[in-house]
Amino acid sequence: GENVEQHPSTLSVQEGDSAVIKCTYSDSASNYFPWYKQELGKRPQLIIDIRSNVGEKKDQRIAVTLNKTAKHFSLHITETQPEDSAVYFCAAEANDYKLSFGAGTTVTVRA
Amino acid sequence: IAGITQAPTSQILAAGRRMTLRCTQDMRHNAMYWYRQDLGLGLRLIHYSNTAGTTGKGEVPDGYSVSRANTDDFPLTLASAVPSQTSVYFCASSDQGSGGYTFGSGTRLTVV
Numbered sequence: 392g393e394n395v396e397q398h399p400s401t402l403s404v405q406e407g408d409s410a411v412i413k414c415t416y417s418d419s420a421s422n423y424f425p426w427y428k429q430e431l432g433k434r435p436q437l438i439i440d441i442r443s444n445v446g447e448k449k450d451q452r453i454a455v456t457l458n459k460t461a462k463h464f465s466l467h468i469t470e471t472q473p474e475d476s477a478v479y480f481c482a483a484e485a486n487d488y489k490l491s492f493g494a495g496t497t498v499t500v501r502a
Numbered sequence: 503i504a505g506i507t508q509a510p511t512s513q514i515l516a517a518g519r520r521m522t523l524r525c526t527q528d529m530r531h532n533a534m535y536w537y538r539q540d541l542g543l544g545l546r547l548i549h550y551s552n553t554a555g556t557t558g559k560g561e562v563p564d565g566y567s568v569s570r571a572n573t574d575d576f577p578l579t580l581a582s583a584v585p586s587q588t589s590v591y592f593c594a595s596s597d598q599g600s601g602g603y604t605f606g607s608g609t610r611l612t613v614v
Contacts, residue, residue, distance in 0.1 A: 392561070395546075401543075402611055421597040423601075425600075425601075425602040425603075427602075433607075434592065434605040434606060434607050435592070435605050435609055436544070436605070437601075437602040437603070437604075440601065480544060480545065480600075486532060488551055488552065488596070488598040489547060489560070490535075490547075490602075490603060491533070491547070491561075492537075492544040492545040492546075493544055494542060494543060495544050497543075
């Protein structure tokens with residue numbers, strides 16, 4: 392089955408700086424890559440996603456890039472704010488429509 | 503109901519007891535999933551259902567069972583709970599092929 396690895400496991404950034412989280416996946420058939428944000432005690436919520444026919448997607452301060460050849464994708468958060476502090480999960484979905492998740496990255500934005 | 507609802511919110515359960523976690527969605531999504539979340543391990547798939555009447559095993563199915571009698575409900579049963587099943591359980595649903603999952607608010611289960 393699909394194996395998704397996510398790095399780093401923790402990330403501390405100064406407010407206003409950028410944060411980058413990287414994920415790799417093993418199944419070359421995977422074609423959908425969502426990112427979820429989970430605040431403490433809350434449910435994971437979809438923040439951005441990308442499909443395999445697109446190399447990059449942006450939504451305000453967040454962007455995701457995908458390199459299908461290398462089988463990795465990344466989340467970029469610019470101009471970080473305290474409310475960006477959360478756990479972020481990457482995921483990959485193959486043709487079976489089941490998501491495999493990375494282990495998560497705890498992002499802390501220092502004021 | 504708006505979206506996907508899980509019950510109970512939290513539960514302390516004695517080892518060996520049977521427990522059913524409830525999950526209901528009103529979005530008419532065809533697919534539903536149960537994940538467990540453990541620190542450092544992310545979200546791991548327990549069981550899934552692509553459509554009413556069908557179920558399948560995920561990455562960590564042992565000790566759990568599910569049923570999908572209709573589109574809306576997808577209960578998860580622990581037949582005889584063990585301490586290693588202490589976790590936060592999330593139910594999710596999706597309209598397959600249309601995008602990501604919608605998650606329920608989770609059930610925090612402690613087996614003692």
